[in-house]
Amino acid sequence: MDKAKLTEHFLELIRRASTTLPPDVERAMERAVEAEGEGTSGAATLSLMLENARAASSNSTPICQDTGSLLFFIEYGPDFKAAEVEDAAREAARKATANYWLRPNAVDPVTGKNSGDNTGIEAPHIEFKHRDEPGLRVRLLLKGGGSENVGVQYKLPDGSIGAGRDLEGVRRCVIDAVYKAQGKGCAPGAIGVCIGGDRCTSFCWSKKQFLRDLDDTNSDQQLAELEKGLMDELNQLGVGPMGLGGKTTVLGVKIAKLHRAPACFFVSVSYVCWAYRKAAMTVSGEEVSYDY
């Protein structure tokens, strides 16, 4: 596929991610409206969020003005070259910014200068994985900054919350992180957790959980039970939509595990706001299809 065409596909992927609430998230929000109950302020807030998402989709404008950091997860076959795919992704980020689907969100931390087009050092972030099968599979997260700020990495044991090196310890970390986040990550959010790994891989895999479907079930039975139990418990916190009280504090909890070094036991908790933006596309030959 020529580069101009591939860039157009990346651009469309970014547009969809910024302006469309994924169907699993929309379903979870609709369930939350019912859980809050008619006439409650929680239900009113959630309904406005859904109305906003629908308006964004029909206007093709961003759901949220913080269009986040771009995180691409790309699998590519022998018919693609990583460098060319990367060029297309970066060019698409520039064009999406010019089209107002993205806010210029790449700031040099030393000079304070905004690059103006969402490109910079590690911006966008692109993770490549080669595969034998031809074609391209691209998944994109637009990860908002407000929710990123409430993420936490714990080092177990942690005496301050009575968390030891076991699943009960993990449970305590997640409850602690979500309680401390209150409404600051734009509740109700989804929670991505990684148990184990090193500081770097642990945080990364906690965020990769956001690529999962909110309605899926973890193939690891122990983690599946922990996900379900935590979802119930976190919704007992009473933080509610935007932290103004209510029954819905989280839309889902997704947990991964990674082998760890004997000395280390990290629990990383990432938070994604209700404006949970993700999109995916598959390129095969000259054909492209978007998941939604």
Added chain:
Amino acid sequence: MTTKITLPVSEEEIRALKAGDEVSITGVMITGRDAAHKYLVDTDGPEVREILKDSMIYHCGPVVKQDDDGTWEFVAAGPTTSIRDEPYEADVIEKYQVRGVIGKGGMGQRTQAACDKFGCVYLTAIGGLATILARSVVEVPDVHKLDEFGAPEAMWVIKVEDFPAIVTMDSHGRSIHDEIEEQSRANYEKLLGK
């Protein structure tokens, strides 16, 4: 019931607002976030001093479009997290006689004390409501520090019409954020068996 607020607004009208009140705001205000707050404290903010008096500051880093004739248009304009401006906000309220601070997530003790002392409220706009809130920005008459701070951080002068928000910290010491945090702390301690 929604209370209509027209800017500039009097201290008396602001003092009449109670935490939990829904309001609809019409008038001219400015946006300002991290860089703007530091600037407003470090300088006398001559560009925006007059507008800020008896008006409001909106914690927002918008997506803004410039039309061919040079006019600006807000495309997406929800609130950003307010607590980052906690070190500055009390001083901004006092120095510029600001009557309302709009954002999300609530603010701390110093801001609450400034609201009580000088007659100001903190209002929550629903986070992520970017498309709906941008529609209530009907005109963008001016912008300051655009080159220096970048579009998300610049001080945009905006005219809003029926901008929806909820008073979550009033000028009588009441904060819904503190109340919810306290309630959720009890639930948190129960879950952790503390």
